[in-house]
Amino acid sequence: MTLEDQTQLEQSKQLRRDFVSNVSHELKTPLTSILGFLESIQTVARNDEEAKSRFLQIMTDEAKRMSRLVNDLLSLNRVENEESITPTDEVDLISIINETIENTEPVYSKSNNFLTFSHPNQPIVVKGSRDQLQQVVTNLLENAVKYGGPNKEVKIELTGPAHFAVLGRVGVTLDVIDQGKGIAREHIPRLTERFYRVDSHRSREVGGTGLGLSIVKHIINRHDGRLRIKSVEGEGSTFSVFLPLD
Numbered sequence: 189m190t191l192e193d194q195t196q197l198e199q200s201k202q203l204r205r206d207f208v209s210n211v212s213h214e215l216k217t218p219l220t221s222i223l224g225f226l227e228s229i230q231t232v233a234r235n236d237e238e239a240k241s242r243f244l245q246i247m248t249d250e251a252k253r254m255s256r257l258v259n260d261l262l263s264l265n266r267v268e269n270e271e272s273i274t275p276t277d278e279v280d281l282i283s284i285i286n287e288t289i290e291n292t293e294p295v296y297s298k299s300n301n302f303l304t305f306s307h308p309n310q311p312i313v314v315k316g317s318r319d320q321l322q323q324v325v326t327n328l329l330e331n332a333v334k335y336g337g338p339n340k341e342v343k344i345e346l347t348g349p350a351h352f353a354v355l356g357r358v359g360v361t362l363d364v365i366d367q368g369k370g371i372a373r374e375h376i377p378r379l380t381e382r383f384y385r386v387d388s389h390r391s392r393e394v395g396g397t398g399l400g401l402s403i404v405k406h407i408i409n410r411h412d413g414r415l416r417i418k419s420v421e422g423e424g425s426t427f428s429v430f431l432p433l434d
C-alpha cells in the first residue's frame with residue numbers, strides 16, 4: 189500500500205477553480221450591463237435621444253472596464269511566466285521613476301495631487317526589466333492617487349544603497365507614501381492576492397481591476413526583492429519596494 193499526500197495538488201486545483209470563477213464574475217458584470225443597455229436602446233429607449241446617449245456612455249465605461257481587466261490579466265500572465273527568469277539588463281531606477289512620473293502626470297494632476305520625488309544624487313543601477321519596474325511604479329503611484337484621495341500629497345522616496353535586513357544584503361528602497369484613509373491591519377497580508385479588494389465598490393468606482401498589486405508582487409519576486417506595506421488608518425499608507433544591488 190502507498191500513501192500519497194495530494195494536499196498541494198488539491199490546493200492548486202482549488203486556486204485555479206477560484207481564479208476562473210473570479211475572472212468570469214469580473215467579466216460578466218460589465219457584460220450583463222452592456223447587454224441590458226443595448227436591449228433598452230433597441231426597445232424602450234428607441235426614440236429617446238437623451239436616454240440613448242446616457243446609455244451609450246455607460247456602455248463605453250463598462251467596455252473600458254472589460255478592456256482594463258483583459259490587459260491586466262495578460263500582464264499578470266506574462267509576469268508569472270517570466271518570474272523564474274532573472275533579469276540581466278542594467279537599469280537606472282531614478283530615470284525609470286522620472287519617466288513614470290511624466291507618463292502618469294495626467295492621472296495625478298486631474299485629481300490635483302501634489303507629487304514629490306526624493307532620491308540620492310548618483311544613479312541607482314539595478315539588474316532589472318525597465319518595463320516591469322516601470323509597471324511597479326505606475327501601479328503603486330496610481331493606487332496612491334486613487335486611494336489617497338484628491339488634493340493630497342503623494343511622496344516617492346528612493347533611498348540607499350544600504351544593508352537591508354529584509355533582503356539580507358545591500359539594496360535600495362522605493363517608498364510610495366500617500367495620505368489616504370489607510371488600510372485596516374487585517375487586510376494588509378491579503379492585498380497582493382488576485383482580485384482582493386478592501387472595498388470592491390470603491391475599487392470599481394476608481395477603475396480598479398483588483399490585479400495591480402498582484403502584478404507588482406510577481407515583478408518584485410522576479411527581481412529578488414521584497415514588498416512591505418505599512419498603514420495607519422486615518423493617516424495613510426506606505427508601500428515599500430526593496431530591491432537588491434549586486
Ligand code: ADP
Pocket residue numbers: 327331332335336366368369370371379384385386387391392395396397398399400401402425
Ligand atoms: P485595484 O485595481 O482594486 O486598485 P490593487 O491590486 O491595485 O487593485 O489593490 C488591491 C486593493 O488594495 C485595492 O482595491 C484597495 O482596497 C487596496 N489598496 C491598494 N493601494 C492602496 C492605497 N494606497 N491605500 C489604500 N488602499 C489601497
